[in-house]
Amino acid sequence: MSDSKGRVLLAYSGGLDTSCILAWLIEEGYEVYAFMADVGQEEDYEAARKKALAVGAKKFFLEDLKSEFITELIYPALQANCIYENVYLLGTSLARPVIARGMMAVAAKEGCDFVSHGCTGKGNDQVRFELAFYGLKPDIKVIAPWRIPAFYHRFAGRQALLAFAAEKNIPVTQTAAKPWSTDENLYHISYEAGILEDPNTTPPADMWKLTVSPENAPTTPEQISIEFKAGLPVKVTVPEQQKTYTDGVEIFLALNALARKHGIGRIDIVENRFIGVKSRGCYESPGATILRAAHVDLEGLTLDRNVRALRDQFVTVELSKILYNGHWFTPEREFITSAIPASQRTVNGVVRLKLYKGNVIIEGRYSDEGLYDEKESSMDELGGFEPVDTTGFIAIESIRIKKWAQANARKGQAGVAPEDVYGSRV
Amino acid sequence: MSDSKGRVLLAYSGGLDTSCILAWLIEEGYEVYAFMADVGQEEDYEAARKKALAVGAKKFFLEDLKSEFITELIYPALQANCIYENVYLLGTSLARPVIARGMMAVAAKEGCDFVSHGCTGKGNDQVRFELAFYGLKPDIKVIAPWRIPAFYHRFAGRQALLAFAAEKNIPVTQTAAKPWSTDENLYHISYEAGILEDPNTTPPADMWKLTVSPENAPTTPEQISIEFKAGLPVKVTVPEQQKTYTDGVEIFLALNALARKHGIGRIDIVENRFIGVKSRGCYESPGATILRAAHVDLEGLTLDRNVRALRDQFVTVELSKILYNGHWFTPEREFITSAIPASQRTVNGVVRLKLYKGNVIIEGRYSDEGLYDEKESSMDELGGFEPVDTTGFIAIESIRIKKWAQANARKGQAGVAPEDVYGSRV
Amino acid sequence: MSDSKGRVLLAYSGGLDTSCILAWLIEEGYEVYAFMADVGQEEDYEAARKKALAVGAKKFFLEDLKSEFITELIYPALQANCIYENVYLLGTSLARPVIARGMMAVAAKEGCDFVSHGCTGKGNDQVRFELAFYGLKPDIKVIAPWRIPAFYHRFAGRQALLAFAAEKNIPVTQTAAKPWSTDENLYHISYEAGILEDPNTTPPADMWKLTVSPENAPTTPEQISIEFKAGLPVKVTVPEQQKTYTDGVEIFLALNALARKHGIGRIDIVENRFIGVKSRGCYESPGATILRAAHVDLEGLTLDRNVRALRDQFVTVELSKILYNGHWFTPEREFITSAIPASQRTVNGVVRLKLYKGNVIIEGRYSDEGLYDEKESSMDELGGFEPVDTTGFIAIESIRIKKWAQANARKGQAGVAPEDVYGSRV
Amino acid sequence: MSDSKGRVLLAYSGGLDTSCILAWLIEEGYEVYAFMADVGQEEDYEAARKKALAVGAKKFFLEDLKSEFITELIYPALQANCIYENVYLLGTSLARPVIARGMMAVAAKEGCDFVSHGCTGKGNDQVRFELAFYGLKPDIKVIAPWRIPAFYHRFAGRQALLAFAAEKNIPVTQTAAKPWSTDENLYHISYEAGILEDPNTTPPADMWKLTVSPENAPTTPEQISIEFKAGLPVKVTVPEQQKTYTDGVEIFLALNALARKHGIGRIDIVENRFIGVKSRGCYESPGATILRAAHVDLEGLTLDRNVRALRDQFVTVELSKILYNGHWFTPEREFITSAIPASQRTVNGVVRLKLYKGNVIIEGRYSDEGLYDEKESSMDELGGFEPVDTTGFIAIESIRIKKWAQANARKGQAGVAPEDVYGSRV
Secondary structure, three states: OOOOOOEEEEEOOOOHHHHHHHHHHHHOOOEEEEEEEEOOOOOOHHHHHHHHHHHOOOEEEEEEOHHHHHHHHHHHHHHOOOOEOOOEOOHHHHHHHHHHHHHHHHHHHHOOOEEEOOOOOOOOHHHHHHHHHHHHOOOOEEEOHHHOHHHHHHOOOHHHHHHHHHHOOOOOOOOOOOOOEEEEOOOOEEEEOHHHHOOOOOOOOOOOOOOOOHHHOOOOOEEEEEEEEOOEEEEEEEHHHOEEEOOHHHHHHHHHHHHHHHOOOEEEEEEEOOOOOEEEEEEEOHHHHHHHHHHHHHHHHHOOHHHHHHHHHHHHHHHHHHHHOOOOOOHHHHHHHOOHHHHHOOOOEEEEEEEEOOEEEEEEEEOOOOOOOHHHHOOOOOEOEOHHHHHHHHHHHOHHHHHHHHHHHHOOOOOOOOOOOOOOOO | OOOOOOEEEEEOOOOHHHHHHHHHHHHOOOEEEEEEEEOOOOOOHHHHHHHHHHHOOOEEEEEEOHHHHHHHHHHHHHHOOOOEOOOEOOHHHHHHHHHHHHHHHHHHHHOOOEEEOOOOOOOOHHHHHHHHHHHHOOOOEEEOHHHOHHHHHHOOOHHHHHHHHHHOOOOOOOOOOOOOEEEEOOOOEEEEOHHHHOOOOOOOOOOOOOOOOHHHOOOOOEEEEEEEEOOEEEEEEEHHHOEEEOOHHHHHHHHHHHHHHHOOOEEEEEEEOOOOOEEEEEEEOHHHHHHHHHHHHHHHHHOOHHHHHHHHHHHHHHHHHHHHOOOOOOHHHHHHHOOHHHHHOOOOEEEEEEEEOOEEEEEEEEOOOOOOOHHHHOOOOOEOEOHHHHHHHHHHHOHHHHHHHHHHHHOOOOOOOOOOOOOOOO | OOOOOOEEEEEOOOOHHHHHHHHHHHHOOOEEEEEEEEOOOOOOHHHHHHHHHHHOOOEEEEEEOHHHHHHHHHHHHHHOOOOEOOOEOOHHHHHHHHHHHHHHHHHHHHOOOEEEOOOOOOOOHHHHHHHHHHHHOOOOEEEOHHHOHHHHHHOOOHHHHHHHHHHOOOOOOOOOOOOOEEEEOOOOEEEEOHHHHOOOOOOOOOOOOOOOOHHHOOOOOEEEEEEEEOOEEEEEEEHHHOEEEOOHHHHHHHHHHHHHHOOOOEEEEEEEOOOOOEEEEEEEOHHHHHHHHHHHHHHHHHOOHHHHHHHHHHHHHHHHHHHHOOOOOOHHHHHHHOOHHHHHOOOOEEEEEEEEOOEEEEEEEEOOOOOOOHHHHOOOOOEOEOHHHHHHHHHHHOHHHHHHHHHHHHOOOOOOOOOOOOOOOO | OOOOOOEEEEEOOOOHHHHHHHHHHHHOOOEEEEEEEEOOOOOOHHHHHHHHHHHOOOEEEEEEOHHHHHHHHHHHHHHOOOOEOOOEOOHHHHHHHHHHHHHHHHHHHHOOOEEEOOOOOOOOHHHHHHHHHHHHOOOOEEEOHHHOHHHHHHOOOHHHHHHHHHHOOOOOOOOOOOOOEEEEOOOOEEEEOHHHHOOOOOOOOOOOOOOOOHHHOOOOOEEEEEEEEOOEEEEEEEHHHOEEEOOHHHHHHHHHHHHHHOOOOEEEEEEEOOOOOEEEEEEEOHHHHHHHHHHHHHHHHHOOHHHHHHHHHHHHHHHHHHHHOOOOOOHHHHHHHOOHHHHHOOOOEEEEEEEEOOEEEEEEEEOOOOOOOHHHHOOOOOEOEOHHHHHHHHHHHOHHHHHHHHHHHHOOOOOOOOOOHHHOOO
C-alpha cells in the first residue's frame, strides 16, 4: 500500500456508476474498500460483493442497518409527524444518516482516510452523506467523483461509462438503463430524473414497484388496528390474517405489505432541493403512510392542544427540514429531537383503520389517557364547566378586539381597517 | 315597541332550537327579527320564513352570501392552504365571518340593539359568532340563551323544548332528532355530538350526505385539470362533461359535484376546540379537498422554496388557528392576510388530476412561471451551475458542523454529544 | 369545624387587602389558615404572623422558597433568555409557580378544601395563581373575593376596606396608601396602578426601591466576571470586593447588590396582560439584567448558530409567554423546557463585564468550547476553508434567486416584482 | 476596447485593497469603471475620484444613496424592530442592498458586463453584494479577486499589496494599517478583524469613532421626544436645542448627533456569519439605538398584543436574518416586508426619552390610538368588563390543564409528569 494515495471506503451499489467509480479510484492510485448498507432494499448482495471484488475492491463490507434504521430514524420521524413540503415522507433522507454512520464505523475500524460515493453533483444525497460524514468525523476526506471536473467531463453521458466498463471488464447487466433513477429502502422507493424531469409527464403505470395501483387493489376493504405507546407502534392487529405484530421491525414490514396490497402511499411532487433547485420526484412510502395517518389521528385524542400546536410548528417543521437537508448529525438536530419524548408521553391508545384502494380511513380510536372527556365535550348535557363560564371567556377574549374595533370606528370604519381588503365589506 | 326590552336580530335556522329561542325571546319581552344566511346549505328557506313569522318574528331576512363566502373567505384560505390540526379544512369556521357580517349589516340597517343565536355553550361557534360581532360593532349586545342559566336549566333536554314548542304552537317536523348534529354550507358539512361523542364509534354509512363512499364511487377514474392564477382557480376543465368552468362560484360547485361523485373529502377526527375541550367531528369537504391538493401541488412547481417554508410556518398555521378560533375580524387576521398576495404572485399554472374512489391523484402540472428548470435539475446533464460549485457549498455548510463535531470529539465522543440518544451509536 | 363551610388556605401578605379578606372569609363561615411565602421580599414576617393570628387565622405558615425560586424558575428562564414583549424580565411571573406550589403542599398536608388570594379581577396574577393551583390539584376550590360581586361591590374603594378593618380591629399601619402597588421578590420589584396608570407620567424618583438611579450611581465603573456552566452562573468574581461567589443563591444576591449600586435594571413599559388589557408597569430587575446580558453574550461565543436561532424563535418566545400567562404547570411548559438542556450543553465560559451608571458593558469573553476559531474567522489569513469554496456556496445560494429574478425580468421588471414597494427602484 | 476582456464596474473605496484590485483588473485586461456610494460615511470623495482615475479607471461614479438608504432600508427595519442575534442592529447589512442597486443601475447604463468588489472570501459582505447583484440582474458576471486563487495567493499579506501599489504608482496614505477594519455609513460603523479577533480583548478606547464613551458623556441628562406615524419617526423635538426635526434624513442625523453626545449605541458581540463561522464584531449604531428603543416602547401602547407577538416571531426574526444574510432582493424578502404595513397602521404617538451616559430611558408615551384604556386596566376601579367575567375566563382556560393534571394524578403524580424535572417537587 506504500505508493497508494490512501485507502478509500466507497459506498457501493453494484450498479454501473459506482462500479466505474471503483475502477477509476483504483486507476487514480487509491486502495478501495467497498461498502454496502442493507437498509431493506431489494438487492442481490452476493452478486454485488462478487462484482466489487472482481472490479478490484480489496475488501467488501455489508452492514445490516435495518433495525437501527427503523428504531433510530423512522420512529422519531413518525413521532414528530415529519413531512417535507406537505407531501414527501422523507424516505431517502431517513436512510442517509444510518448509512453514513455505518460507513464511518467501518472507515474507522479499517483505517480508511477517505470515503467516496456516487451521488450526482446536483442532488440532495451528496449533501446528506457528506454533512453526516463531517458531523461524525470532521477530518474525514471525501472523494465525490461526480463533482470532480476530470471525472464528470470524462464520463459525460452513459456511453462513456459503458465504454469504460468494457475497458475495465466490468460486467453490465442492463444495456439499457431505466428511464428514471430510483433509491430504495424498506421505508420507500423514490423515482426521479429521466422522463420524470418533465413535471407534466404522468409516471408510467409500470414504474411503481412497491404498491399496486388503487385501481388494481382489492375491491374489499380491510380493517386493522394499531396500538401506540408513547407515539410508537407496539401492536398491529390484522384480523384478516388472524395475526398480530409486536416487534418494531415486523410491525413496519407488516404495514408495508398491507399498504402495498391496498394501493396506499404513492406520491408525485415537485419539491425544492436543498441546493435551491426544483425537482420532480415520485415516491412510494406504503407502511409509512398508514402509520402517519394513524399517529396523527391518535394525537387528536391524546395530545394536549398547546403541545400539539407548538410541536407542529417547531419539531415537525424543523425536523423535516433537518432530515431533508441532511443535518442529522448536527447540534440543531440534537436540540430538536430532545423535545420529542415530552411531546409523546401521552400518545397511548389504539386506532382502528380501514384500508381500501389507496385510502387510509380512520374508523375509530380509543385511549385510557383521559384527555378526552365525552361528558365535557357533549353538546347535549352539562358537564365539566358551566356554560355561563364561556360568557366570561368570550367577554375577556373580546376586550382587545373591541378596543381595536372602536379605534377603527373612530377612524370612520365600521369595525375594519381601511387598508384591509378582506374585511372591508360592512 | 315602547315597552319592549329592545329589538333582537336572531340567527334563525328554522329548526326546533332557534324556533323555541324565538318564542322565548318574545316571551322575555323582546321584539325579534329573524335572520337567515344562504351560504349554500340545502334548506327550505321559504318554509323557514313562514315558520319564523308564524312563531312571532316581526321581520324575516334572507341574505344570499354564497359569492362572498367563496371569494372572500374560502379563496384566501385556499391560497394559504389552511388546515386545522393537520386534517380539518375549516368549513364551519369559514362561513361564520360572512354570516356574522351579514347579520351586523341587517342589525345596523334595522336598528337592532341585540343579536342572538342558538349555539351551545360548549362549542366553537358561539365564540366565532360573538367575536365577529364585537370585531364589527364593539357595542353590540349579544343574547346567548344556551349560556343563560334561566334558559338552559328550563330547557335541559329535548323533551322540554318539544313541550315548549307545543305550548307555543311551533310546528315540529321531525319528532325524533338525528343522533348527531350538523352544520352545512356549500363548502362542507359537519357531523358531531350524539352517537359520535364516542370517538371509537364508526360513523354509520347513512350519515354521510355530501359524498358517496369510496366503495360506491365509480370504478372508472375521471381526469380533470385546474388552472390557477395567483393561487386561485380560474378554470376547471372536465373532459368527461365536455365542459369548462371559469366563474369562481361555478368552479367551486363543479368541483363539489365531482368530488361527491368520486367519494372524495371525508374526514373523521378528534380535534381541540378553542375552549380547550377535545371534540370528535366528522366532515365532508368535497370540492375543497380537490382544490387544496391541486393548489399544494402547483406551489411545488411555482413557489420559491423559502417563501413556501415561511408561508407554511407563518400564514398557514396562524390563519388556520385564527379561522378556527373565530378571530377573523381582528388585527392579527388583518396582519396575516396582508401577506397572502405576495406569496401567491407566482402561483400560476395548471394541475392535471385523476379522481378515483376517494383518491385525488396528481398526474402532472405545468406553468410558464419559470422557477422550475428541467435542465438545471437534470441528473443526466450539466446546466445552470457547475457540480464543483456544490463542493464549495458543502464545504461552507459543514464549517460549523465540523466545529461542533470537533468539540464533541474533544469531550470524548466521536462526533456526537453524550446526552444525545439518537446520535449515540458510533 | 363541623358548621364551617370548610378550611381555606389564604395567600396572606400582611397588608390591608388580605387582612380584610381573612376577616371576611371568617365572617362568611370558613376556617382560615394563612400562608406566606418568603421569595426574598423585604417583609416583617413575624409582624405578619401576629397580625394574621390576631385577625383570626387558625394557623400561620411561612415557607422559605428562595432557593427553589432561583434554581427551578429563575435559572431555566435565564438559560432560555426569557423576556416578555422585548423588555420585561418576568419577575412576578417567575415567583408565582413556586408560591402556588408551596401553597398546594401546605393545603394538602393541612387538609384545606379551598385556597384564596387577594389578587384583583383584572390582573395577571389571579390567572397565574389559579392555573397553577389547577395544574397541581385539579379539584382544588378557589375563592377569589375580588371577583365575587358581593365582595367587590361591598368593598369598592379603600374607605370601605378601612371601615371594615376598623370594625374588625385590624391594625392599619399606613393610613395613606402609596400611589401605586408593588410586588417584590429577590428577583425584582414591580410598580403599577395608581398614578402610573397614565402611561405618560414619569415615575417619581422616590418610587424606585431596588436600585439607585444611573445619575446617583458611582462615577467609577466596576469590572466583574461571570463564569457559566451549561448556561448557568457558577462563579462571579468581584475584584473590588476581593470576593468570588459560587453558590447559586449567593451569586444571584451578589449580582443584585452590584446592579443596585450601579443603577442597573430599571424598566418602564406598557405591556399586554393575558386578559387582553394593556397595562403600564415599571420594574427593577437588577441582578437579572446583568445575568441576561452576560448569558446572551456567552451564547454568541459558545452556541451553534442554528441551535441559537431555533431556541430564540421557539423556547425563548414560547417560554416567556408561558411564564407571563401563568402556564407553568402545563403540558406545554413541560414540553418546552425539555428542550433547554440540549441548548445549553456548550454554554460554558467566562464573560467579563463593566458596570457603570445603568450600563452593562461587555468587555470580553472566553471559553474552551472551541466553536469559535480565530484563524478561521480571520480576515487576514487563510484557514479552515479555501476562499474559493465560498464561490461555490454563493453560486448554489443564488440558484433560486436567479430563477426568480429571471422570471421577474420576463414580466418586464429588472429583477423585482411589480407589487414590491421596497424593491421597485431599479 | 476591442481586445479588452470586458468592462468592469468596481466597487471602489479609495483604500489600498480596491486600488490594487483596480490596477490588477487592468493588468488582467479589463476596462475598469470605479463606483462609489455615498451612504453617509466620512470620506474624501474627491480624493477617491482622483485616485481612481490616476490608477487607471476609465470613469468614476459617485452616487448619493443616503436618502434611499434611510427611507427604503433603515425605516422598514425600524418598523420591524430588526435585530440580529439579540444584539446587532444590522448597519452594514442595511447598506448593502442600496449600494448593490446603485451599482447595477450604473452597470446597466454604462454597459458593464462585470462587477467587482474587494470583499474578503470569509465574510458576509461578499455574499450580500453578490446575492443582491444576482437578484437584480441574474446574468451579471462577478469578479471577486479575494476568492480567486491567483489573486489571493499573490497578495497574501499587506506587504505584497504595498509592493504592488508601489509598482503601480498607487499612492498609499497610511503606511501602517489600523489594527482592525471598519465599515461606516450614516447608520453605524463596524470594527472587526485584527486585534479584535481575540474575543477576550477589550476594544481600545480610541477605537470608537461615532460616540463618546458613557464615562465621557455629559453628566446632565437630556430629554427629547419622538413622534411616530405608522411606525416611522415624523418629528423629533430637542428642547435643549430649541429645535424640532421633521425630515426623514434630518431626523436620523439629529438622533445620531444626540446619541453620539450621550455615549449611546456601542455594541460588542460574537456573532454567527452566514457562512457558519463565528466572528467578533464591535459596532456603534447611535441614532438607531434611540429609535429602536422608542419604537419598541410605542408599540407597547399602540400595537395589538397578538399582532405584536406574530410580528415578533415572524417579521422581526425573519427579516433580520434576511438582512444579515444578504437576501434583500429575494422573493422571501418581498413576502416578509409585504406584512409590515398592516403591522404598523396603529403605531402612532409620541415617546418621551431621557438620554444619559449610554442609557436611553423611557419617561413616558402617549397616543390617540385608543388601544390603551386607563379605566379598563385600572386596578382601583371597575371598567370595561366585570371581574366575574375573569372567573369564566379562568374556568375555560383551565379545562385542558385540569384534564392533564387529572391524567398525571392517575399515573401517581400529583399534577406533574414523572419525567418533568421542573415540576417534580410536589
